[in-house]
Amino acid sequence: xxxxxxxxxxxxxxxxxxxxxxxxxxxxxxxxxxxxxxxxxxxxxxxxxxxxxxxxxxxxxxxxxxxxxxxxxxxxxxxxxxxxxxxxxxxxxxxxxxxxxxxxxxxxxxxxxxxxxxxxxxxxxxxxxxxxxxxxxxxxxxxxxxxxxxxxxxxxxxxxxxxxxxxxxxxxxxxxxxxxxxxxxxxxxxxxxxxxxxxxxxxxxxxxxxxxxxxxxxxxxxxxxxxxxxxxxxxxxxxxxxxxxxxxxxxxxxxxxxxxxxxxxxxxxxxxxxxxxxxxxxxxxxxxxxxxxxxxxxxxxxxxxxxxxxxxxxxxxxxxxxxxxxxxxxxxxxxxxxxxxxxxxxxxxxxxxxxxxxxxxxxxxxxxxxxxxxxxxxxxxx
Amino acid sequence: xxxxxxxxxxxxxxxxxxxxxxxxxxxxxxxxxxxxxxxxxxxxxxxxxxxxxxxxxxxxxxxxxxxxxxxxxxxxxxxxxxxxxxxxxxxxxxxxxxxxxxxxxxxxxxxxxxxxxxxxxxxxxxxxxxxxxxxxxxxxxxxxxxxxxxxxxxxxxxxxxxxxxxxxxxxxxxxxxxxxxxxxxxxxxxxxxxxxxxxxxxxxxxxxxxxxxxxxxxxxxxxxxxxxxxxxxxxxxxxxxxxxxxxxxxxxxxxxxxxxxxxxxxxxxxxxxxxxxxxxxxxxxxxxxxxxxxxxxxxxxxxxxxxxxxxxxxxxxxxxxxxxxxxxxxxxxxxxxxxxxxxxxxxxxxxxxxxxxxxxxxxxxxxxxxxxxxxxxxxxxxxxxxxxxxxxxxxxxxxxxxxxxxxxxxxxxxxxxxxxxxxxxxxxxxxxxxxxxxxxxxxxxxxxxx
Numbered sequence: 143x144x145x146x147x148x149x150x151x152x153x154x155x156x157x158x159x160x161x162x163x164x165x166x167x168x169x170x171x172x173x174x175x176x177x178x179x180x181x182x183x184x185x186x187x188x189x190x191x192x193x194x195x196x197x198x199x200x201x202x203x204x205x206x207x208x209x210x211x212x213x214x215x216x217x218x219x220x221x222x223x224x225x226x227x228x229x230x231x232x233x234x235x236x237x238x239x240x241x242x243x244x245x246x247x248x249x250x251x252x253x254x255x256x257x258x259x260x261x262x263x264x265x266x267x268x269x270x271x272x273x274x275x276x277x278x279x280x281x282x283x284x285x286x287x288x289x290x291x292x293x294x295x296x297x298x299x300x301x302x303x304x305x306x307x308x309x310x311x312x313x314x315x316x317x318x319x320x321x322x323x324x325x326x327x328x329x330x331x332x333x334x335x336x337x338x339x340x341x342x343x344x345x346x347x348x349x350x351x352x353x354x355x356x357x358x359x360x361x362x363x364x365x366x367x368x369x370x371x372x373x374x375x376x377x378x379x380x381x382x383x384x385x386x387x388x389x390x391x392x393x394x395x396x397x398x399x400x401x402x403x404x405x406x407x408x409x410x411x412x413x414x415x416x417x418x419x420x421x422x423x424x425x426x427x428x429x430x431x432x433x434x435x436x437x438x439x440x441x442x443x444x445x446x447x448x449x450x451x452x453x454x455x456x457x458x459x460x461x462x463x464x465x466x467x468x469x470x471x472x473x474x475x476x477x478x479x480x481x482x483x484x485x486x487x488x489x490x491x492x493x494x495x496x497x498x499x500x501x502x503x504x505x506x507x508x509x510x511x512x513x514x515x516x517x518x519x520x521x522x523x524x
Numbered sequence: 525x526x527x528x529x530x531x532x533x534x535x536x537x538x539x540x541x542x543x544x545x546x547x548x549x550x551x552x553x554x555x556x557x558x559x560x561x562x563x564x565x566x567x568x569x570x571x572x573x574x575x576x577x578x579x580x581x582x583x584x585x586x587x588x589x590x591x592x593x594x595x596x597x598x599x600x601x602x603x604x605x606x607x608x609x610x611x612x613x614x615x616x617x618x619x620x621x622x623x624x625x626x627x628x629x630x631x632x633x634x635x636x637x638x639x640x641x642x643x644x645x646x647x648x649x650x651x652x653x654x655x656x657x658x659x660x661x662x663x664x665x666x667x668x669x670x671x672x673x674x675x676x677x678x679x680x681x682x683x684x685x686x687x688x689x690x691x692x693x694x695x696x697x698x699x700x701x702x703x704x705x706x707x708x709x710x711x712x713x714x715x716x717x718x719x720x721x722x723x724x725x726x727x728x729x730x731x732x733x734x735x736x737x738x739x740x741x742x743x744x745x746x747x748x749x750x751x752x753x754x755x756x757x758x759x760x761x762x763x764x765x766x767x768x769x770x771x772x773x774x775x776x777x778x779x780x781x782x783x784x785x786x787x788x789x790x791x792x793x794x795x796x797x798x799x800x801x802x803x804x805x806x807x808x809x810x811x812x813x814x815x816x817x818x819x820x821x822x823x824x825x826x827x828x829x830x831x832x833x834x835x836x837x838x839x840x841x842x843x844x845x846x847x848x849x850x851x852x853x854x855x856x857x858x859x860x861x862x863x864x865x866x867x868x869x870x871x872x873x874x875x876x877x878x879x880x881x882x883x884x885x886x887x888x889x890x891x892x893x894x895x896x897x898x899x900x901x902x903x904x905x906x907x908x909x910x911x912x913x914x915x916x917x918x919x920x921x922x923x924x925x926x927x928x929x930x931x932x933x934x935x936x937x938x939x940x941x942x943x944x945x946x947x948x949x950x951x952x953x954x955x956x957x958x959x960x961x962x963x964x965x966x967x968x969x970x971x972x973x974x
Contacts, residue, residue: 276956343936348900395562
C-alpha cells in the first residue's frame, strides 16, 4: 500500500507524497547484484527514519483549515521494516517499496489528486541519495543500478518532475529535498537523462491560478546532506522543529508557518545543529504561501551564552518571567557546551547569570522572545 | 509619537554603500506591556555602507518593538526596544558579526565567507586534512576573451568608462594568469561541443584586465583570494577563464556595470575559494553596486522575496535611466521569481523594452519568454525563447535555468519541432556544467588533453 492516510475532504485539500530510500540493493552493502555505477554511494540508515518522521508529523500535527490533510502517500526502502505504524495506532501498514515503478505510479496518483482543485496544496518530501549536475538532479530510488545499461532507470528526474507538476491544477506546491547534491560520473555520462519522468513537462493552463512552488533543498548545490547514524536527518529534524514553532509568524493574528518564515527557521536550526557548519539549506522558486497553522503558541528556540564565552562554566543561568523561574541551569564547571539552549513561548523574559565562584560578576538581560529565534548574550564583568 | 531611526553600525563590513537590508519593525507589546497580536510589521530598507543615512519610521506609538533585519548572509539581527511616550526621536544601531578579514567585508556581509569565528575553524580543519598540515596550492590560469558584438551594458545613454586607472597585481598565490581568445563567440553550441581552455595562451591577468589583488598581506593559510576588477574597458562582453591542474571554469563578467546614480563604473569582485584538502577551486563574482548590491546578494543566497523588496525600492530610478541593463535584468529575475504571474503592465512593457533595446543581452529576451510562457502563449514563448537562445550565454545563471525550463516545456508541448528539441538538448548540456549556486553565469569547462 502506498497511501497510509486518506480522509475525504469536501473542498480544497492537502496531498502529500513522502519517499524515504535507505536500502539500495545494487549499491555496496546491498543484497542484489552490485552496479558499476555506484559513484561512491552506499546504504543509508537515516532516510526511512526521516520519511516516517515527516509522515508522522503530517498525520499527527499538520493543520491547515483551508486545505486540510486528505492523503499521505508513503514509499520506503527499508532493510529492516517495510511497514508503517501511524501515530496513536498499533496497526502495521505494509508500505510499497520506493522503486521507480511504484514512485512513478504514486506520483501520478498524487498529481491526479492535486488536479482536483486549483486551491489544493501539494507537499513532496524525498530523503535518500541524490546526484546533481548543474540544473539536473536525480533522486536515487531503491532500484538504482538494477541494470548497468541504464542505472538511472532507478531514479527520479526532479527537474522534470517539477516542470511537469506545473500542469497540475494545484496552485500551491512545496517540495522538500533531503538529499546530497553531489556531482556524479553517472549523471555526467548520461546524455541528458536524469531519471524517470512520471509527468511530462508542459505549459500551465493560464486560466488557472499561477502556480506558487517553493523548493527547499537540504544543502547547497555540489554539497552533501548529513544525518547522525540511525537518526532522522539534520534537515528532517530542522524541518519538523521549524514547522512546530520557529517558522511561525502571527502577523495575521494567529500563528502560521509560511514558506518564507520556514526558510529562516531552517537556516537557524541547521546552523545550530551543524558545528562546524557543513550543511547550508537552500530554497528556490520563491513564492510565499501558508503551509501550516499552529494550534497553540509556538515554542521558540532561545540560545543563551555569556560574553566572555568561558564565563558560562561557572554561571548559574536562570530564565524568569514576571518573577517566576521558568528554567534554570546550574553551573556545569565547563565552557562546553558554550550555550544554554531553551525553548520558550513568546513573551518577555529576564535572563540572568550569577556566579557563586569564579572571577565574574552577575549579569541580567531582559528580552522579548518570538519566532524565529533569539540569541541572548549575557555580558559579564570580571 | 516617536520617530525611530535605524542604521547599521560603522564597522558594517559592506563598503561602500551597497543598497539596504530588509528590516521589519514589529510591535510586540503596548504601552502598558500587554501583548500585541495580529499586527503586521512595518518593513523598511536600512541603508548599508560608508555614508549611511538611517531609515526612519515616523509616528511609532509607545510600546515594545522588535527590530529584525535579514542580512544577505542569512544572519538575523534582532533588537528589542521600548518606545517611551513622547520620546521624540530614538535611534537603533544594528551590528553585524565581524568579517574574518577586513578585506573580505563585503564577501562576508553577502554570505560568501563565514564569520571570523567559523573562518578560523575552517582554516584549522583545512590544515588537518592535508599531509604536512599545509593547504594545497594550485596554480590557476585565467583567460579573458571577448565575444563578437557590443556589450549590452553599452547602453544608449552610457558613455565609455575611464580606463586609465589600472591597478597593479602583486604576485598572488595562487598565480593567476590570463590571455585573450580572439574572436571567440560564446554560444551554447560552442560550450556543448566541448570548449577547452587554451592554457598555453595564458598571460598575467593585469596585462589585459585592470585588476587589483585585495588583501595583499595575507596569511599563508588563507582560504580565499580576492580580486577587484575596475573599469573594464571593453565594448564587448568579457569572460574570464580560470583553471588549475584538474578543473577549469568560464566566468561571465557582469561588466561594465555602471552606477545608475553616478554613472561611474562599479568594481566587480572576484572571490576564489580554495579547496585546501583537494584540487580545484570555486569562483564567485559579485558587484558592490550602490543601490543593488544587497539585492544581488539576497538573490545569490536564494532569498528572492527580500531581493525583490530591495530592488523594487530603487527600480523607478533604474527604469528611468536605462544606464544599467544588467542590474535591470537582475531585477527582472527577482520579480519573475516572486511575482507569481501578476506583474503590472508597466513591468511587462519594461521587460519587452529590455529585450529589444539591448540586443546582446540574452537575459532580457529570456525574461520576456518566461512571461509569455506564464501567460500560456506557447507560440509567443517559442518565438522569443529561440531568439534568446541565439543571443548566447546569459549573464545570469538563472537565465540558463529559465531558458532550459522554457525550451523543455515547449519541446514537450510540440514534440515535432526538431529545432526546439535540439536547442533544449544543447542548453541542457551547458546547464549541466553550470554552477547554479552563483548569480553570474559560471561554466565548468573541459581541460585540454595536454
